[in-house]
Amino acid sequence: MSEHRVVVIGGGLAGLASAMKLAELGVKVDLISLTPVKRSHSVCAQGGINSVNDSTRQLGDDEWKHLDDTVYGGDFLNHQPPVKEMAYWAPKVIDLMDRLGVTFNRTGEGFLDHRRFGGTLYKRTAFAGATTGQQLLYALDEQVRRWESEGMIKKYEFWDFLNPIVDETGRCRGAVAQDMVSMEIRAFPADAVVVATGGCGLVYGRSTMSVFCTGSAASRCFQSGAKYANGECIQVHPTAIPGSDKLRLMSESARGEGGRVWVPRKAQDPRPPMEIPENERYYFLEERYPAYGNLVPRDIATREIFDICVNDGLSVDPDKMCVYLDLTHIPRAELDRKLGGILEIYEKFQGVDPRDEPMRIFPAVHYSMGGLWADYVKSAEGGLESGAPENHMTNIEGLYAIGECDYHYHGANRLGANSLLSCIFTGLFTGPSILNYANNQKSGSNDVAPEVLSAAVAKEQKRHDDLLTGNPGSDENPYLIHQELGNLMTRVATVVRRNDQLADAIEKVKELHERAMKVNLSDSGSWTNQNVIFAKALQDMFPLAKTILQGALLRDECRGAHYKPDFEKPSLTAEDPAERRRQAEVWCDEFEANNERFLKSTIAGWNHDTQMPDITYEDVDTSLIPPRPRLYGLVGAEEIEEVWNERARAKAEG
Amino acid sequence: MTTAIEPTKKHRIDFIKIRVRRQDGPGKKPYWELHKLPYEPELNVISILQMIAAQATTSDGKKVAPVTWDCGCLEEVCGACTMVINGKVRQSCSALVDRLLEDNPDEIVLEPMRKFPVLRDLMVDRQRLFHALKRVEAWVPVDGYYDMGPGDKQSREAQESNYPLSQCMSCGCCVDACPQYLKIEVARLDGESDEAFEKRKLAEYEAGFVGPHAISQAILFNNNPTGKVLEGERLDALSGEGGIQICGNAQNCVAVCPKEIPLTTSIARAGRATTLHVIKQWFEK
Numbered sequence: 001m002s003e004h005r006v007v008v009i010g011g012g013l014a015g016l017a018s019a020m021k022l023a024e025l026g027v028k029v030d031l032i033s034l035t036p037v038k039r040s041h042s043v044c045a046q047g048g049i050n051s052v053n054d055s056t057r058q059l060g061d062d063e064w065k066h067l068d069d070t071v072y073g074g075d076f077l078n079h080q081p082p083v084k085e086m087a088y089w090a091p092k093v094i095d096l097m098d099r100l101g102v103t104f105n106r107t108g109e110g111f112l113d114h115r116r117f118g119g120t121l122y123k124r125t126a127f128a129g130a131t132t133g134q135q136l137l138y139a140l141d142e143q144v145r146r147w148e149s150e151g152m153i154k155k156y157e158f159w160d161f162l163n164p165i166v167d168e169t170g171r172c173r174g175a176v177a178q179d180m181v182s183m184e185i186r187a188f189p190a191d192a193v194v195v196a197t198g199g200c201g202l203v204y205g206r207s208t209m210s211v212f213c214t215g216s217a218a219s220r221c222f223q224s225g226a227k228y229a230n231g232e233c234i235q236v237h238p239t240a241i242p243g244s245d246k247l248r249l250m251s252e253s254a255r256g257e258g259g260r261v262w263v264p265r266k267a268q269d270p271r272p273p274m275e276i277p278e279n280e281r282y283y284f285l286e287e288r289y290p291a292y293g294n295l296v297p298r299d300i301a302t303r304e305i306f307d308i309c310v311n312d313g314l315s316v317d318p319d320k321m322c323v324y325l326d327l328t329h330i331p332r333a334e335l336d337r338k339l340g341g342i343l344e345i346y347e348k349f350q351g352v353d354p355r356d357e358p359m360r361i362f363p364a365v366h367y368s369m370g371g372l373w374a375d376y377v378k379s380a381e382g383g384l385e386s387g388a389p390e391n392h393m394t395n396i397e398g399l400y401a402i403g404e405c406d407y408h409y410h411g412a413n414r415l416g417a418n419s420l421l422s423c424i425f426t427g428l429f430t431g432p433s434i435l436n437y438a439n440n441q442k443s444g445s446n447d448v449a450p451e452v453l454s455a456a457v458a459k460e461q462k463r464h465d466d467l468l469t470g471n472p473g474s475d476e477n478p479y480l481i482h483q484e485l486g487n488l489m490t491r492v493a494t495v496v497r498r499n500d501q502l503a504d505a506i507e508k509v510k511e512l513h514e515r516a517m518k519v520n521l522s523d524s525g526s527w528t529n530q531n532v533i534f535a536k537a538l539q540d541m542f543p544l545a546k547t548i549l550q551g552a553l554l555r556d557e558c559r560g561a562h563y564k565p566d567f568e569k570p571s572l573t574a575e576d577p578a579e580r581r582r583q584a585e586v587w588c589d590e591f592e593a594n595n596e597r598f599l600k601s602t603i604a605g606w607n608h609d610t611q612m613p614d615i616t617y618e619d620v621d622t623s624l625i626p627p628r629p630r631l632y633g634l635v636g637a638e639e640i641e642e643v644w645n646e647r648a649r650a651k652a653e654g
Numbered sequence: 655m656t657t658a659i660e661p662t663k664k665h666r667i668d669f670i671k672i673r674v675r676r677q678d679g680p681g682k683k684p685y686w687e688l689h690k691l692p693y694e695p696e697l698n699v700i701s702i703l704q705m706i707a708a709q710a711t712t713s714d715g716k717k718v719a720p721v722t723w724d725c726g727c728l729e730e731v732c733g734a735c736t737m738v739i740n741g742k743v744r745q746s747c748s749a750l751v752d753r754l755l756e757d758n759p760d761e762i763v764l765e766p767m768r769k770f771p772v773l774r775d776l777m778v779d780r781q782r783l784f785h786a787l788k789r790v791e792a793w794v795p796v797d798g799y800y801d802m803g804p805g806d807k808q809s810r811e812a813q814e815s816n817y818p819l820s821q822c823m824s825c826g827c828c829v830d831a832c833p834q835y836l837k838i839e840v841a842r843l844d845g846e847s848d849e850a851f852e853k854r855k856l857a858e859y860e861a862g863f864v865g866p867h868a869i870s871q872a873i874l875f876n877n878n879p880t881g882k883v884l885e886g887e888r889l890d891a892l893s894g895e896g897g898i899q900i901c902g903n904a905q906n907c908v909a910v911c912p913k914e915i916p917l918t919t920s921i922a923r924a925g926r927a928t929t930l931h932v933i934k935q936w937f938e939k
């Protein structure tokens with residue numbers, strides 16, 4: 001076997017897991033990242049990572065239920081075979097991270113401690129203080145450093161991935177990237193390329209994500225012919241701290257550890273929160289969702305908080321929309337031990353101690369469920385076929401997508417603490433698939449035609465040079481265009497979506513896109529020029545922004561995080577049991593008809609002529625768990641469920 | 655490049671003045687530049703730098719290239735945005751402007767870190783910081799990434815003493831403040847290849863002080879049930895050239911660590927362990 005070389009783009013959890021697994025399999029890896037990999041966005045994850053564990057098992061939990069919670073939480077837009085594989089791998093992933101030295105919190109007896117996260121009834125979430133993502137990332141970073149010192153991995157940090165190199169047969173033969181210090185552009189030939197570049201929160205201007213999360217890498221693959229799926233599925237986290245540069249996350253673990261969300265019953269009650277007596281507080285999540293209380297799934301919590309502020313006018317602060325997230329009833333020592341890190345963030349950035357005073361929070365863009373389309377092979381057991389070269393391969397042969405920038409696992413809404421899992425899982429699981437792909441090829445990284453490489457570099461060099469010198473008369477400023485884009489996207493494509501606004505926004509984004517292509521840079525230098533790097537990232541945000549908007553416009557339904565009030569299914573209104581039953585039947589008919597039409601992945605392909613995505617639909621594999629209505633908080637839920645269960649039984653028998 | 659402070663603006667803050675120490679590239683001469691921005695509440699130094707980038711004009715109306723700097727998470731967990739603000743090394747994302755103005759209403763002074771080569775403006779090359787983690791083999795040498803069941807049971811006490819050490823975000827504040835950590839800047843020779851330059855640079859880094867962050871990581875991994883296997887190698891590294899003997903116990907490091915990592919405790923433990931290690935090696939000779 002000749003030596004294999006794979007380029008991994010991105011050194012978050014997914015990219016690092018991929019790099020180290022490939023190195024273990026004897027594959028040489030070039031690891032390319034915008035930032036030193038140890039600083040990747042994954043460090044921001046606070047809450048934890050899910051898996052079935054010995055204690056939940058004894059309460060009746062198993063991998064199948066983890067699968068079920070995940071697809072139910074995702075409103076069935078998840079592909080079930082990969083989710084199943086992930087759920088069954090989860091305990092193994094946690095064991096491995098434990099062996100790698102992650103300082104997970106411990107029980108008194110020395111076992112891993114767990115907490116409960118949204119969308120499940122079990123305490124599945126392992127955590128390391130309030131910096132779980134940081135701890136997991138460091139463990140992988142350390143392993144990669146170990147392989148680096150053995151010569152198996154070479155890191156290219158402060159390098160910007162510009163494009164995959166695709167040969168005349170349509171196969172990916174490497175990547176073009178740019179050194180952000182010297183501005184050198186060069187080709188990295190490879191047997192295969194893995195894109196693990198995370199989410200695209202910066203399309204919304206401010207979000208809970210790091211500044212690296214521009215989506216530029218995914219967009220460049222998209223513009224090179226890779227398909228992009230479920231772009232419109234963007235998760236808005238219910239609890240963030242509003243800020244002028246970033247919307248800092250307040251982890252769901254604050255609610256997992258007993259945090260309560262409330263507003264004063266009296267609108268804009270001027271009293272300080274601690275002086276408002278219990279009976280004058282409206283714990284709206286607990287009242288509206290007695291079973292899950294403050295731990296309803298994210299999309300629901302987000303909508304309720306949005307609704308209480310926007311429609312009920314009960315925002316705590318008259319000038320700024322926010323509600324209270326209250327931890328003050330929990331002993332300080334316990335808060336410090338379990339939530340220390342995140343409470344410090346609040347204290348540090350707001351100057352208020354959340355142990356003494358309830359925090360003020362509001363929803364913020366948080367996660368991209370959608371991403372690059374990628375294939376998989378289903379196994380006989382309904383999971384994934386281990387080692388199949390197609391697993392996580394995009395429609396460009398030899399180009400793989402894993403981590404937050406793939407699209408399979410989280411459907412229309414991601415459950416908390418499932419993403420760290422999907423990132424590490426996809427990184428580890430795809431190692432053998434990529435190796436097998438490389439083994440099956442007759443040619444590899446060593447024999448890419450030199451003209452293919454030089455043409456790919458020349459194209460990027462031209463784009464770069466044109467940007468530096470191209471638009472002398474223009475006064476378009478990339479930073480200001482970014483602000484405009486962010487404000488627009490936040491207004492129309494987050495919590496509540498309306499068709500007239502979306503259609504209008506598409507026209508505006510088209511205009512902004514044209515303006516972004518004509519930016520004039522205030523720095524035309526050839527050394528560490530962040531201006532030009534940002535301008536490219538900005539330009540590449542537009543194909544994704546358009547895909548998000550177009551996908552949202554066409555999806556005339558409510559599913560998970562995608563909420564269109566004009567297409568919301570009504571509650572049951574009748575009092576009379578027979579009539580109510582009839583309404584439930586109609587409800588279920590409509591639900592089925594709607595699934596027929598919209599239980600599909602939105603698949604976008606970039607059209608260079610129209611500068612818009614072409615959208616088609618693809619079936620979702622729901623072969624393991626039949627879709628059922630998500631009825632959190634709906635009036636008439638019981639009757640609907642009854643009808644639904646009868647139908648499901650009839651189907652199963654018939 | 656700079657202008658005098660306008661006396662009328664001294665008491666009532668309508669504008670924030672930011673003085674930035676700029677440098678166009680390695681080996682270039684640094685210079686100061688003054689920027690002026692309208693005051694807004696609840697800003698931090700990152701939002702200020704973003705505003706400067708958007709405006710790209712100095713206080714006297716001159717068009718300039720935006721200031722170059724590094725940032726990532728904007729919530730003080732990635733370590734990227736470290737710089738020297740009003741003389742103190744710290745993260746710029748958590749440097750709140752209102753606080754800075756309380757201390758010094760006249761201006762905010764931004765400078766690059768002092769112990770690393772400047773790449774441009776406020777951006778420095780911290781490769782040496784990461785390289786030190788290789789010197790002390792800061793990892794757990796597991797057999798492989800196959801499923802081998804769970805790791806060892808660990809007491810809550812052990813977790814509680816290791817967790818703080820594992821929060822080190824390689825920001826470099828500690829080494830910036832350490833009087834024993836001297837700046838090493840290696841310039842590329844004419845016609846030197848990438849590989850040759852890299853090799854020469856790393857050799858120089860290896861001869862320099864590893865730094866308190868790396869000593870603390872060595873302790874973290876020596877505490878790990880499997881990581882312990884490499885204890886000898888780590889102590890070799892710490893007792894060799896550029897090792898722990900360089901530390902003069904000035905305790906500056908621990909005072910500036912944003913994660914409040916007990917660096918001097920780690921240094922003391924490492925000191926004892928290396929002493930024992932050296933004596934043991936002596937007897938085994």
Ligand SMILES: Cc1cc2nc3c(=O)[nH]c(=O)nc-3n(C[C@H](O)[C@H](O)[C@H](O)COP(=O)(O)OP(=O)(O)OC[C@H]3O[C@@H](n4cnc5c(N)ncnc54)[C@H](O)[C@@H]3O)c2cc1C
Nearest residue numbers: 010011012013014042045047048161198403404417419420
């Ligand atoms: C504040 C916050 C808290 C969270 N908490 C949790 C939690 O508790 N539990 C959970 O399960 N999930 C959580 N998540 C989600 C989770 O953190 C992310 O989904 C996950 O870390 C993504 O990992 P990744 O490896 O896919 O990408 P990232 O960690 O985002 O890494 C992307 C990598 O790609 C590189 N890159 C990007 N673009 C380019 C380019 N053009 N060229 C070169 N390199 C590039 C970057 O440098 C980086 O190395 C949280 C997310 C946020 C925002």
Ligand code: SF4
Nearest residue numbers: 832901902904905907
């Ligand atoms: S204690 Fe040692 S490492 Fe820390 S600042 Fe002082 S000399 Fe440097």
Ligand code: SF4
Nearest residue numbers: 822823825826828911
């Ligand atoms: S020890 Fe503290 S100051 Fe030093 S690099 Fe780590 S986090 Fe930064």
Ligand code: FES
Nearest residue numbers: 726728730733747
């Ligand atoms: S930007 Fe990450 S620490 Fe400041």
